[in-house]
Amino acid sequence: TQSTRPQRMLAAVQKNATRGDPRSVVKAIDQFCRQKEWAMNVGDEKGCILDSVVSEVNPATVLELGTYCGYSTVRIASLLPPHAKLITLEFNPDNAVIARQVIAWAGLEDKIQLVEGASGDWIPKMKEEFGVKTFDLVFLDHWKDRYLPDTKLMEECGLLRKGSILLADNVICPGTPDYLEYVRNSPRYKSQYFKSHLEYTKVEDGLEKSVFLG
Ligand SMILES: C[S@@+](CC[C@H](N)C(=O)[O-])C[C@H]1O[C@@H](n2cnc3c(N)ncnc32)[C@H](O)[C@@H]1O
Ligand SMILES: O=C(c1ccccc1)c1ccc(O)c(O)c1[N+](=O)[O-]
């Protein structure tokens, strides 16, 4: 039977990356996506911006919306301080199966909790299920029409504190116009655009970094 792109991506990781070496996993996936098949990972160019924001925030608690195969999950977790925790949400079970193996290959299982299910269902349960108070950093990279409703939901559930950082992928391509308008015009956020390109292409895209002001 025909394999899927995530399965072929995992095979490339297991073939070309070193177990326990997160950076080699990131490199193997980027090589696969540049040389073999495009895939919707945040990628190497925007990934460098992601790295710089993670390093600057040095978060103890991170929420990622949209795991896919775990590329950005591994990228973020590899930069976290000891005892820091990353919760990543993925509602496609086939993707979750692959992501768990990519995360294991990188040796980052202890820092990452992959939760299978929809963000809208799980965000209201974060406190009771995972003992989370607030998130220091949220990486938004799931379906683009969910960025705004989930941001409002996180506000309502008290998951953001003064200084929490939202980092959103794809604000230009495919685009998240309602989210962008909200974080750029709301008095509750201070927003900044990081111009870049759609992963593995020359098409313009970028990340929007928004600080929650409380
Ligand atoms: C662009 S991919 C994530 C890429 C990943 N962040 C990376 O850079 O490697 C988007 C993923 O979000 C998942 N997704 C979309 N909407 C979701 C939702 N509401 N809750 C949970 N997962 C969702 C999709 O199944 C898909 O795997
Ligand atoms: O929506 C797409 C998409 C649309 C059409 C075909 C393939 C992907 C996409 C493209 C680049 C991204 O970085 C990304 O996060 C997504 N996504 O699905 O969330």
Ligand SMILES: [Mg+2]
């Ligand atoms: Mg994306």
